[in-house]
Amino acid sequence: MPKVLISDKLSAAAIEIFRSRGIETDVKTGLSPAELRAIIGDYDGLAIRSATKVTKELLEAAPNLKVVGRAGIGVDNVDIKAATSHGVVVMNTPFGNAITTAEHAIAMMFALARQLPEASASTRAGKWEKNRFMGVELTAKTLGIIGCGNIGSIVADRAVGLKMKVLAYDPFLSEKRAVELGVEKAELPELFARADFITLHTPLVEGTRNIINAAAIATMKPGVRIINCARGGLVDEAALLEGLQSGKVAGAALDVFEVEPATENPLFALENVVCTPHLGAATAEAQENVALQVAEQMSDYLLTGA
Numbered sequence: 001m002p003k004v005l006i007s008d009k010l011s012a013a014a015i016e017i018f019r020s021r022g023i024e025t026d027v028k029t030g031l032s033p034a035e036l037r038a039i040i041g042d043y044d045g046l047a048i049r050s051a052t053k054v055t056k057e058l059l060e061a062a063p064n065l066k067v068v069g070r071a072g073i074g075v076d077n078v079d080i081k082a083a084t085s086h087g088v089v090v091m092n093t094p095f096g097n098a099i100t101t102a103e104h105a106i107a108m109m110f111a112l113a114r115q116l117p118e119a120s121a122s123t124r125a126g127k128w129e130k131n132r133f134m135g136v137e138l139t140a141k142t143l144g145i146i147g148c149g150n151i152g153s154i155v156a157d158r159a160v161g162l163k164m165k166v167l168a169y170d171p172f173l174s175e176k177r178a179v180e181l182g183v184e185k186a187e188l189p190e191l192f193a194r195a196d197f198i199t200l201h202t203p204l205v206e207g208t209r210n211i212i213n214a215a216a217i218a219t220m221k222p223g224v225r226i227i228n229c230a231r232g233g234l235v236d237e238a239a240l241l242e243g244l245q246s247g248k249v250a251g252a253a254l255d256v257f258e259v260e261p262a263t264e265n266p267l268f269a270l271e272n273v274v275c276t277p278h279l280g281a282a283t284a285e286a287q288e289n290v291a292l293q294v295a296e297q298m299s300d301y302l303l304t305g306a
């Protein structure tokens with residue numbers, strides 16, 4: 001009987017699936033890398049979220065490991081090259097949290113447009129600063145979406161529903177799909193020049209690192225607002241800070257950071273910055289979906305090799 005270790009906090013649905021498929025399942029979260037290395041040799045499968053780092057060293061200590069399942073989209077915490085060289089299959093769940101992450105990006109866009117966090121803090125403090133918080137409407141504004149895949153396309157759909165004009169930059173987006181989504185395909189320079197809001201929905205790879213940098217910001221519309229619920233590292237934080245301080249960028253909403261956990265960051269000092277602690281996938285529905293999906297996929301692979 002195959003054995004699976006769940007080493008990050010996953011919905012209980014995953015354990016039920018593994019066990020119902022006859023897979024022995026242990027849940028051990030919060031292990032140090034050394035503690036994990038000491039026990040990984042017993043397991044055929046490892047189910048993770050983002051906390052466990054699947055390194056070369058861990059894979060070297062895992063002779064029986066056949067599959068790593070990431071309940072979520074990004075596999076940045078897995079050394080894919082090392083996994084491949086050890087014959088370990090790496091799976092993710094590209095669809096399970098797409099709606100939730102898209103909704104977070106839309107929520108961040110509203111929060112920025114109406115300064116909701118600052119207004120909430122001020123009201124709670126008893127200030128009633130009715131004249132301090134002048135917002136902007138989203139209707140008829142242009143949203144530039146960088147990356148129009150699983151998540152970006154849902155953001156596009158919601159933004160079209162909000163009566164925004166949507167530009168999408170994505171080398172994999174066909175004209176036909178763009179028409180279906182009601183978006184206009186654009187190259188980056190055009191998107192930067194025309195967008196009132198820019199939201200990122202692309203993985204972090206060498207070609208996308210610092211895709212929003214000082215040179216890009218210089219070509220944006222004055223008063224642009226930037227939303228990143230994808231990956232830290234897509235936005236050059238020093239350049240963003242400068243853009244915000246100069247007023248060129250009117251606001252930024254960030255769910256992800258170059259260094260996470262982000263417990264201190266110069267951007268936190270600015271009142272036109274809205275921050276959340278990598279909550280893009282944090283809804284009950286999404287966590288249930290990704291846990292179910294990863295457990296089904298891993299079980300299929302361990303039991304049938306499919």
Ligand code: MLT
Nearest residue numbers: 050072073074097280281
């Ligand atoms: C993902 O890659 O699925 C999201 O960033 C959420 C997460 O890391 O938990």
